[in-house]
Amino acid sequence: MPGTFIIRPTSIISGGVPVRVGGVAPFAGGWESNTGTLQSILDALLSDVDIENLVGSMILQAANATFTDTIRLSLGGNSIYLDGSLAPIDLTSLPAGFIVTAASLMILADFIPPPPYPPVDGTSTFNIQQATGNNGTLNADTFVYFPILGIADMLGNGIGLKVDLQVDSGGTGDPVVGIFYNFRIEGTYDTLPFVWTIDTPPPINQGDCITMTSDPLDPNALIFTDLTDFTFSYTDNDGVTQTGVPESIVATTNSLVFCLPVGFDPTADGVTFNAILDATPSPIPIVLGTLAVLHPNTSGIYTLTLNKTNDTLYDRDTDDTVDVKIPNPFVRTGYVGG
Amino acid sequence: MSNSSFNGELIHFNGTRMRVTGSGFLQLFLRSLDDVNNIQLASITLQNSTNREPFVLANFIDQNAQLEIKTTGIDEVFNISKITIYVKPMATGYPM
Numbered sequence: 001m002p003g004t005f006i007i008r009p010t011s012i013i014s015g016g017v018p019v020r021v022g023g024v025a026p027f028a029g030g031w032e033s034n035t036g037t038l039q040s041i042l043d044a045l046l047s048d049v050d051i052e053n054l055v056g057s058m059i060l061q062a063a064n065a066t067f068t069d070t071i072r073l074s075l076g077g078n079s080i081y082l083d084g085s086l087a088p089i090d091l092t093s094l095p096a097g098f099i100v101t102a103a104s105l106m107i108l109a110d111f112i113p114p115p116p117y118p119p120v121d122g123t124s125t126f127n128i129q130q131a132t133g134n135n136g137t138l139n140a141d142t143f144v145y146f147p148i149l150g151i152a153d154m155l156g157n158g159i160g161l162k163v164d165l166q167v168d169s170g171g172t173g174d175p176v177v178g179i180f181y182n183f184r185i186e187g188t189y190d191t192l193p194f195v196w197t198i199d200t201p202p203p204i205n206q207g208d209c210i211t212m213t214s215d216p217l218d219p220n221a222l223i224f225t226d227l228t229d230f231t232f233s234y235t236d237n238d239g240v241t242q243t244g245v246p247e248s249i250v251a252t253t254n255s256l257v258f259c260l261p262v263g264f265d266p267t268a269d270g271v272t273f274n275a276i277l278d279a280t281p282s283p284i285p286i287v288l289g290t291l292a293v294l295h296p297n298t299s300g301i302y303t304l305t306l307n308k309t310n311d312t313l314y315d316r317d318t319d320d321t322v323d324v325k326i327p328n329p330f331v332r333t334g335y336v337g338g
Numbered sequence: 339m340s341n342s343s344f345n346g347e348l349i350h351f352n353g354t355r356m357r358v359t360g361s362g363f364l365q366l367f368l369r370s371l372d373d374v375n376n377i378q379l380a381s382i383t384l385q386n387s388t389n390r391e392p393f394v395l396a397n398f399i400d401q402n403a404q405l406e407i408k409t410t411g412i413d414e415v416f417n418i419s420k421i422t423i424y425v426k427p428m429a430t431g432y433p434m
Contacts, residue, residue, distance in 0.1 A: 309413040309414070323412065325412035330406055330408030331408070332407070335404045336402065336423055338346065
């Protein structure tokens with residue numbers, strides 16, 4: 001079922017300084033978010049209306065001065081708005097089979113003074129970024145994702161706004177100002193008609209192996225051998241989307257088994273599994289599904305204890321301890337034969 | 339690789355018997371070299387004390403195989419003191 005989505009930033013990773021909130025007095029250069037009610041830079045960039053009191057802006061008022069900065073924004077957590085909904089969801093809440101069919105990074109940008117542009121006393125330029133260093137066309141308010149990325153990759157890359165302000169020698173007044181708002185990714189999505197099931201019941205642990213199958217008698221059965229580039233993604237405790245590669249991947253026509261590594265630290269949102277479907281005319285990134293995690297955000301120190309039959313982990317969220325299974329203890333005989 | 343009297347023959351692995359105690363479900367697998375072929379045998383329900391050495395049937399043919407024994411649930415433990423694997427050569431080798 002096709003639909004539309006918007007992804008909005010959820011936090012600032014870096015940049016955005018110096019910043020002035022409110023006030024009208026000139027300052028040498030930096031970011032300013034509104035002149036009235038207190039609003040953060042993030043609020044200004046999230047706003048979808050250009051009202052004077054809710055803008056992300058730069059003001060520069062000194063001759064021969066420059067101000068350059070890049071604001072990097074995270075898309076982790078509840079950042080995805082499906083089909084015009086006002087309630088954002090996170091990566092793990094997407095419907096299975098979710099694929100991005102088109103996406104563009106967009107921003108609304110105004111310049112002060114209004115045309116002529118560029119300002120007579122200086123220059124004001126910007127780029128929007130799909131990933132660190134991946135700049136869109138100078139001063140373009142739209143940057144198409146091409147080739148189309150999977151939703152996990154787009155979220156993991158984050159987005160950025162790079163500005164470069166310069167005042168010419170002898171410049172006066174308020175020559176260089178840019179106003180930015182409504183920074184988002186807009187796109188369309190679809191859900192694949194393919195059918196498959198995740199046989200491994202949640203919750204899962206690090207190191208667990210996941211099994212997926214499809215019914216060979218179903219004409220819409222997903223063919224797992226058509227999948228490549230398996231990844232898993234999760235939101236870490238900083239709200240940033242992280243991506244990893246599963247281990248021991250065994251794909252047959254109607255079954256898929258892979259194992260999660262140990263040593264990553266997902267939140268309670270769970271872990272989402274992604275892959276690339278080898279399709280015509282072009283490969284399609286798809287979401288294979290999401291499973292809840294048994295004990296997120298845990299840590300442990302190994303102590304050998306006689307007759308102890310489980311592992312004990314320290315839960316950093318609650319300061320409690322939790323007992324979990326020892327990961328599938330086994331023995332193997334030597335080979336019989338020759 | 340074991341030092342056995344076999345030399346490339348195809349062997350029929352037809353069962354295993356073991357002295358095992360513990361709690362939970364013991365899962366058994368026969369795996370060929372590099373795990374190219376494998377089968378899962380019937381599980382054994384573990385008891386902390388038992389007078390029986392359970393026999394588990396198998397039907398697996400390969401030049402080599404190893405028996406993997408494991409548990410997958412929390413607090414499942416096993417204690418094995420003897421394993422017997424029953425085999426019989428059935429062919430001198432793969433066709434040339």
